[in-house]
Amino acid sequence: MRDALGSVGSILVLGGASEIGVAIASVLAAPRNATVVLAGRHAGSLAAAAAELELAGAGRVETVHFDAADAASHEEVIDSAVRAAGGDLDVIVVAFGILGDQAADEAGGDGAARVATVNYVGAVSAGLAAARQLRRQGHGCIVALSSVAGERVRRANFIYGSSKAGMDGFFQGLSDSLDGSGASVLIVRPGFVRGRMTRGMRPAPLSTTPEAVAEATVRALRNAKGLVWVPQTLRVVMAVMRHLPRAVWRRVPG
């Protein structure tokens, strides 16, 4: 149960090996030694994330199997996460997502469809299952890790960008649908995050770190915000970018 000052007792991370997801869970779990449930595909990387969380002060860490691309299983994943937590889920972090390889995926193969399936279809199905649980409980918050890439989709990464645009829109609508239920949604739009997912890429301007995203997310949760940009200045930058002429926009490099 979230207390009056925003500390929580249980957290589910969908995409349990995600660097940002684990960073958020670490900051959230520390004050009250919260129970964390990590849901992901690879037992090995979940175990490593679990060890990291225990070090950060989580009280108990459980893992459950979860595949974002297997929409039919999502209801059951949420149910087993509730059992593993031993009760209500205070925060559910939707942290899974893949970047794909824009050039290769444009050239052919099923890579592009996989990005869309995991990042969008998976988020829709897992997001709805999570929302049903929070509605039943009458409290709790879904933290949806969107991306600045979805705000205005760019030539350089439009497969990934459009999947994030879709999931961002989905969570905006889900947030409105939960109005009055006691449950809520926080959409997090980070810029370029220097981490495992972007290793070897040249950082874009205003790049950030998983730790900074986690701090900003937890602050936004405590203040009951519905949307947070990391860093905050991106909100203004994107407000301008949104209105750039397309001829200029399509030349913005990746």
Place this chain on the structure above:
Amino acid sequence: MTGCDRIVDIDLREATVTVESGISLDRLMRTLVPLGLWPAVSPGTRYVTVGGAIGSDVHGKGHHSDGTFCSHVRSMDLYSPGLGRLTLTPDGTPEEFWATAGGMGLTGIVERATLELLRIETSSVRVDSQRTADLDSTMAVMSERDSRYRYSVAWIDCLARGASLGRSIVEFGDHASLDDLPARDRSPERSLRFGSSRQLAAPPWVPSGLLNRWSVAAFNEMWYRKAPARSSGHVVDASSFFHPLDAVDGWNRIYGRRGFLQYQFVLPYEQSDVLRAVIERLVKARAASFLAVLKRFGPSNPAPLSFPREGWTLALDLPVSFAGLDGELDELDELIAGAGGRVYLAKDSRLRPDLLEAMYPRLGEWRDVRERLDPQGLMRSDLTRRLPALARHATTHPPALTPGFPLQSEEQ
């Protein structure tokens, strides 16, 4: 439960009343005061139900003389998930009675209660007050004088620092007798008049965040200076003495969008150094608070989870928007638990779960009784979700709760 709010019986000779538990103390008092009766314990607000007052075993300004609310409950009907409907009395069923008193509603549903009342001649209170310059004199004045009065409380200025730390206005009161009233107010209609306390409302346009360090300091300074150094025999109506904030509808709005939280703790008398340390830390942190309330508690009752115990209790309102409040209060919890003190569960909204057992050492004893009354842990609340140690078994085997109310039937 507020739908179940009937007054079932008033016994004028015995001075008792039997009510359904959803009735508010406000409605109860409107009926009783004109009859010359008063609930033996009245907390700081009348907008609580009798069931809530039992579940929290509430106290008032008279704790040092009258004890808690449940010390004046003669009997109650409890619908428990495990044993069905039971009539509980302190003598006949002491374990179940005292587990329900202060049991935070977790032993079942209190359906009815019979309360012992106080006879009063007037609806007024005769108040003596004294202004004190620092914490030592506040504590000395209270210790010295409060045994002579039924009610006592100190309003501490929590922004005064240095030599003025703990400066207060200490109030003592007793129910006024007819002789205390001017001759024209001594008729029964006038002497027992008890009107609506809701006269003012904080307007919706009150700017959020009106309270800050400076505005509160200015208010406290003015309030302290305007109080006489010492006054006696001042007669006021009971509402303004017992329930000052009830008069302002929506008073909480001045705390802004994020609101405020209440923090109340008790420390044994011999730990007055810790009390000073806690007040010093709150003052130093500049956690702007309106006046805090200090009071001396009398002995505790047999209820394992009842909050009051012999010692000093301090109650404060703190704005949630104050940065770092969570860490500060966590540290105070530790200080208080270490000194044999505890925080008040009825007001708590953020206690460190690992400190619950240290603060309430009889928790295990209470859980044993609860396990009989609610073996499946059906009675749950946000409090049990936040403090799982309250409901050990409920978290290890969570029963499937369907909407509706799967209480066992009475025959079981």
